[in-house]
Amino acid sequence: xxxxxxxxxxxxxxxxxxxxxxxxxxxxxxxxxxxxxxxxxxxxxxxxxxxxxxxxxxxxxxxxxxxxxxxxxxxxxxxxxxxxxxxxxxxxxxxxxxxxxxxxxxxxxxxxxxxxxxxxxxxxxxxxxxxxxxxxxxxxxxxxxxxxxxxxxxxxxxxxxxxxxxxxxxxxxxxxxxxxxxxxxxxxxxxxxxxxxxxxxxxxxxxxxxxxxxxxxxxxxxxxxxxxxxxxxx
Amino acid sequence: xxxxxxxxxxxxxxxxxxxxxxxxxxxxxxxxxxxxxxxxxxxxxxxxxxxxxxxxxxxxxxxxxxxxxxxxxxxxxxxxxxxxxxxxxxxxxxxxxxxxxxxxxxxxxxxxxxxxxxxxxxxxxxxxxxxxxxxxxxxxxxxxxxxxxxxxxxxxxxxxxxxxxxxxxxxxxxxxxxxxxxxxxxxxxxxxxxxxxxxxxxxxxxxxxxxxxxxxxxxxxxxxxxxxxxxxxx
Numbered sequence: 409x410x411x412x413x414x415x416x417x418x419x420x421x422x423x424x425x426x427x428x429x430x431x432x433x434x435x436x437x438x439x440x441x442x443x444x445x446x447x448x449x450x451x452x453x454x455x456x457x458x459x460x461x462x463x464x465x466x467x468x469x470x471x472x473x474x475x476x477x478x479x480x481x482x483x484x485x486x487x488x489x490x491x492x493x494x495x496x497x498x499x500x501x502x503x504x505x506x507x508x509x510x511x512x513x514x515x516x517x518x519x520x521x522x523x524x525x526x527x528x529x530x531x532x533x534x535x536x537x538x539x540x541x542x543x544x545x546x547x548x549x550x551x552x553x554x555x556x557x558x559x560x561x562x563x564x565x566x567x568x569x570x571x572x573x574x575x576x577x578x579x580x581x582x583x584x585x586x587x588x589x590x591x592x593x594x595x596x597x598x599x600x601x602x603x604x605x606x607x608x609x610x611x612x613x614x615x616x617x618x619x620x621x622x623x624x625x626x627x628x629x630x631x632x633x634x635x636x637x638x639x640x641x642x
Numbered sequence: 643x644x645x646x647x648x649x650x651x652x653x654x655x656x657x658x659x660x661x662x663x664x665x666x667x668x669x670x671x672x673x674x675x676x677x678x679x680x681x682x683x684x685x686x687x688x689x690x691x692x693x694x695x696x697x698x699x700x701x702x703x704x705x706x707x708x709x710x711x712x713x714x715x716x717x718x719x720x721x722x723x724x725x726x727x728x729x730x731x732x733x734x735x736x737x738x739x740x741x742x743x744x745x746x747x748x749x750x751x752x753x754x755x756x757x758x759x760x761x762x763x764x765x766x767x768x769x770x771x772x773x774x775x776x777x778x779x780x781x782x783x784x785x786x787x788x789x790x791x792x793x794x795x796x797x798x799x800x801x802x803x804x805x806x807x808x809x810x811x812x813x814x815x816x817x818x819x820x821x822x823x824x825x826x827x828x829x830x831x832x833x834x835x836x837x838x839x840x841x842x843x844x845x846x847x848x849x850x851x852x853x854x855x856x857x858x859x860x861x862x863x864x865x866x867x868x869x870x871x872x873x874x875x876x
Contacts, residue, residue: 519852520754531824561824587830590765590795595853596826612853618753619829619846619853 435480436607439570446627447570447608449586450480451617452534452560456491456505456515456545462554463509466491466547473507480609481565483508493517493557494544497526514556515543518613527557533599534560534611562616563599564628565606574630578602584610585631591621594631669714670841673804680861681804681842683820684714685851686768686794690725690739690749690779696788697743700725700781707741714843715799717742727751727791728778731760748790749777752847761791767833768794768845796850797833798862799840808864812836818844819865825855828865 411419437445463471466489473487487507493500493515500521514534522529529541543557564584571577580600586593595616610628612620620626645653671679697705700723707721721741727734727749734755748768756763763775777791798818805811814834820827829850844862846854854860 518754520752520848590831592830594828594830596821596828597824614754615849615852618849 439567439573439608442570442608443573446629447564447566447610448480449610449612449620449622449626449628451614451622452516452611453614454493454500454503454515454517454521455486456493456503456513457510458489458505458513459511460509462513462545462552463489463505465550465552466545468549471549473505473509475507476504479506481607482605489547492546493525494546495525495527498524499546500525512556513545513552513554514540514558515545515554516558516560516613518615519559520615522557522559529557529559531561532558533601534558534563535601560611560613561599562595562597562610562612563601564608564610566600566602566608567606568602568604570608571600571602576600576630583631585629586610586620586622586626587629588623588626589621591619593620595620673801673807673842676804676842677807680863681798681800681844682714683844683846683854683856683860683862685848685856686750686845687848688727688734688737688749688751688755689720690727690737690747691744692723692739692747693745694743696747696779696786697723697739699784699786700779702783705783707739707743709741710738713740715841716839723781726780727759728780729759729761732758733780734759746790747779747786747788748774748792749779749788750792750794750847752849753793754849756791756793763791763793765795766792767835768792768797769835794845794847795833796829796831796844796846797835798842798844800834800836800842801840802836802838804842805834805836810834810864817865819863820844820854820856820860821863822857822860823855825853827854829854 458466458473463473473489475485476488477486479485485507487505489505490502491505493503503515516534517529527541527543532540540556540558542553542555544551544553576582578600581597582600584595584598612622692700692707697707707723709719710722711720713719719741721739723739724736725739727737737749750768751763761775761777766774774790774792776787776789778785778787810816812834815831816834818829818832846856
C-alpha cells in the first residue's frame with residue numbers, strides 16, 4: 409500500500425496533535441484530583457524576566473530568549489540565556505532568564521541572596537510591575553541598571569475552575585500546608601493568582617523551600633475553614 | 643566619713659550581685675509571661691562549637707575561647723574566634739565559634755549554605771553528639787577535618803517550669819506559630835528541649851528565619867489543642 413505525500417503529512421499532524429493532547433492530560437491533573445490530592449509545590453530559584461529591549465542590550469541586537477527547559481506553567485520556559493547580577497557587596501553568576509520576554513524586566517532572589525548581595529528588595533508579587541530595588545545586570549554584550557529587584561511573594565497559580573472548586577479566588581490570601589516529612593509547615597498569607605492559562609502550582613523561594621524541606625514532587629494543601637481539614641486542631 | 647578597704651570591696655560586691663539579679667529578672671520574662679505573650683524566636687546564623695583540643699589546634703597551644711557577645715541562654719557566648727569552613731565546592735569565611743568549649747566539636751549551617759559548600763549535612767539536634775557530614779575547618783594556626791557538620795533541627799529551649807506551665811515536655815515535637823507580619827507561618831515538628839539553665843527561646847536557621855520574616859523581637863507561640871489557640875481554624 410502506498411499513501412500520498414499529503415496523506416502522510418495529515419497522518420503525522422494528527423498523531424502529533426494526539427500526543428500533545430495526551431501529554432497535556434498526563435502532565436496536568438484534573439481540578440478534582442488537585443482538590444483531593446493537593447497541588448505541586450515548586451521552588452523558584454533566583455531568576456530574571458527581561459523585556460525585548462533589555463534582551464538586546466544584554467545579548468546583542470536582534471537576539472531573543474531561546475528555550476532550555478519547559479516549565480510547569482504552559483508556554484513558560486527556562487531560557488538558555490544567563491546573566492550576572494551585581495550588588496554593592498557581592499555578585500551572583502549564572503542567574504537564568506525565564507522566557508518568553510515580558511513588557512518590563514524584573515529579577516527575583518531570596519533573602520539569603522539579598523543579604524549576600526548587600527541589597528534590600530521588597531516582597532512583591534512576581535508579576536510584571538517592573539519596580540523594586542536597584543540592581544546591575546551584566547550580560548555577554550552589555551549591562552543594564554534597573555530598579556526591579558524583588559523577593560517574590562509566595563503564591564499559588566490556579567486555573568479558575570480549580571480555584572472555584574476549592575473555594576478561593578484571585579487575590580485571596582490563604583494558609584497553605586506543606587506536610588511532607590520532618591520539616592512540614594503552614595505558610596500564612598499565600599497569594600492566589602488565577603488565569604485560564606494557569607495550572608495548579610505553588611511557587612516559593614529557596615529559603616522557603618529549604619525551611620519546608622521541599623523536594624521534587626512535594627504537595628501542598630489549602631488549610632482553612634473552607635477546606636475542612638486542619639491538621640493542627642483536628 | 644571614711645570606709646575601710648574591706649568595706650568598700652563588700653559594698654561593690656553586693657552592688658554587682660544586686661545589679662546582676664536585677665538585669666537577669668529584666669532579661670528573662672516569667673513563665674506566666676511566656677505562656678501568655680509568647681517566647682523569643684531567634685535566628686541561629688552559621689556557627690561552630692569546638693572542643694578544647696580543637697581550639698588549640700586551630701588557634702594555638704594554650705588558647706581558649708574569649709567572649710565577644712553574651713547570648714540569650716545563660717553562660718553561652720559568641721566568641722571572638724572565627725574560622726573558615728571549606729567544602730568541595732566553595733568555602734565560607736567568618737564563621738563564628740560559640741562558647742564555652744564543648745566535649746566534641748560541631749558546626750551548624752543552613753541548607754542554602756550547604757548547597758553552596760557542596761555538602762549534604764543531616765538535620766540533627768544541635769546538641770553535643772559530634773556526628774554529621776565531613777567538613778574542613780581552617781583557623782589561623784591550623785586546620786581540622788571532622789565529621790560533624792549538621793543542619794540544626796528547629797527547637798525551643800525551655801526551663802522545666804515554663805514547659806510544665808505550657809503542657810509540653812523534653813523531647814516533644816510540637817507545632818509553633820510565628821504570626822508576625824506578612825510572612826507568618828507555623829512550623830511543625832519543633833523539638834522541645836528543657837534544662838534548669840534554659841530560658842524560653844526558639845532557635846531556627848537563616849533559611850527558616852527568612853521564610854518566616856523573623857526580625858529582632860519576634861515572638862513564637864505553641865499551636866496545639868493544648869494551647870487552645872489555633873489562628874487557622876478558629
